[in-house]
Amino acid sequence: KAGVTQTPRYLIKTRGQQVTLSCSPISGHRSVSWYQQTPGQGLQFLFEYFSETQRNKGNFPGRFSGRQFSNSRSEMNVSTLELGDSALYLCASSLALSTWGKFFGQGTRLTVV
């Protein structure tokens, strides 16, 4: 069974631009969560989607948004990028909402210059 796939692996963007990251969950998994990882703040929860609906949300500004499609694939969008948005963005999938056993992708390394 294929694992969680995140694309692209690396991304360089300029301040003020927007970016879209993609996550394909493990087959059969219907819940997708997103995390931001930085050296200073560690792993911070962004949001969780289940059945195309956002079910949980972390404390991030509205510039961070996401969506989930009917095939459970998810995208995360960050608008008006700031230097502080440089981070590793991790996606995790699980069978259902907030069940144990979240499986993580390799992450997308976003660098904002």
Add this chain to the structure above:
Amino acid sequence: AQSVTQLDSQVPVFEEAPVELRCNYSSSVSVYLFWYVQYPNQGLQLLLKYLSGSTLVESINGFEAEFNKSQTSFHLRKPSVHISDTAEYFCAVQGGSEKLVFGKGTKLTVNP
């Protein structure tokens, strides 16, 4: 709400020595507890989990962790580490329908 404290940000040890990575959590509800490992430029891999039952849980590569409810701890141990165990280790807690909450991580460096 849940929170996790990993007491050591960095732990250096020599190969074949024992190691303990400490984790304490706070929660007002029953929780699931996890240890994840992250190798450089990789995502997180689930190392082991406590859901219920036996308080001592083990991974396939020799790590073990013990759930201690009275001390609200879930420390990770390995009796003899290898160079390949060098990585960052994250303790995480999940309670009820809450999201997964991570500690700040402990960087384990195994020296020859």
